Amino acid sequence: MRHALMVGDFSKATHLSVKTLRHYHQVGLLRPAEVDPGTGYRYYTPDQIPTAQVIRRLRDLDMPITDVKAVLATPDARTRGALIAAHLDRLESELARTRSAVDSLRDLLRRPAAAPVEHRTIPACPAIGITAEVDRADLPAWWQGARGELHAAVQAQDLDPTGPGGGLYAGGIFQDDRGPATVFVPVAGHVRPIGRVEALVVPAAELAVTTHHGPLADADLAYGELGAYTARHEIGVAGPLREYYLRDARDTPDASRWVTEIGWPVFRADADDAADNDNSDADTATDTDADVGHGTGA
Known part of the structure; x- marks a missing residue:
């Protein structure tokens, strides 16, 4: 040759x-x-x-x-270009996930002092909500879609929000990677069920509460603090974990400015005495070895 x-x-x-x-x-x-x-x-x-x-x-x-x-x-140049472009798009997505993971790790390594934990008695309240059995991997997308659907229903039905929207997340989501989840908006007015949207009553609860600042993907840090806190004080009880979205994507696209209150169900022997003790005891959770996760950022 x-x-x-x-x-x-x-x-x-x-x-x-x-x-x-x-x-x-x-x-x-x-x-x-x-x-x-x-x-x-x-x-x-x-x-x-x-x-x-x-x-x-x-x-x-x-x-x-x-x-x-x-x-x-592939003999066709356009088809070849499309195949290559599709692969480049996948690389960009992987790069974005890598950057997000790197930023999250850096934040973890230079984390600020833990936010204080307080006890709250939350009364039951009527709300509009969506409930489903959700796989943990699908939770962020489900949460985003359900929240959008809820707020559209609130506006369409001319309901009056009476507080920030929130979510209830069963322990099975973290323990078994699947479980019931509910997102809700407390409202006043008659709720007309339509599609996935229904009227519900958010149950009363006794909660240990801390505040997470930043994207929900990093909220596991706050969950870790709460888990360690309830373990140290031996006050954790069964019940769904709870989140309240004080500031989120509806308010600002800058995830670093989001504010989420996270609640862990606890046992309180006397709510009034416990509240007084909590106000005088600046005990904050600093351990992060509790086996906990996060409803929307996992």
Whole structure:
């Protein structure tokens, strides 16, 4: 074969190792132009160098071999461009998730002093809400959609909000990765059930409450503080965890300015005495080893 390159020279010309070229041959991504049946030596042509260069760049971008094959096998330039663009979009999404995780870790390492924990007696209140069994992985998307649907119903039915919207999250969401969740808006007025939206009464509760500032993805820090606090004082009881969204995406797109109150159900022997004791005792939760999670940011 004229102008043939042995595998070593082809490796130097393309910056693909001999081992990599052997692998690409085995998986059918880049076959040699000829293989000597007696010696097994592989030979490539100069015309294969541009193909090898494209393969190297696509693989440097972590494109799976099956997708690289699809790009090389597609004669239409527009289709090839669409395949490459789709992979680049996936890389951008992964990069955004990585950046978010890095920022979250940095915030954890330089976290401010823990927010104070206070006890509250929450009375029952009528509300408009949406309840569903939700997988933990689907919770952020479900939460966002349900919240939007609720506020649209409040406006359409001319209801008067009587407090900030909130959410109730059963322990099974964190323990078993699936469980019942409710988002609600306390309202005055007659609620007309429609679709997923229904009238409900948010139950009364005794809660240990702390305030989380920032995106909900980092609210596990506040949950950890509450879990440690209730464990130290041996006051935690069964019941859904509770969130109140004092400032969220409806108020500002800047997630660093969001404010969420988080409540953990507790037992209080005497609510009045407990309130007095809490006001005089500036005990704050600083441990984060409790096995807890977060309803909307998990």
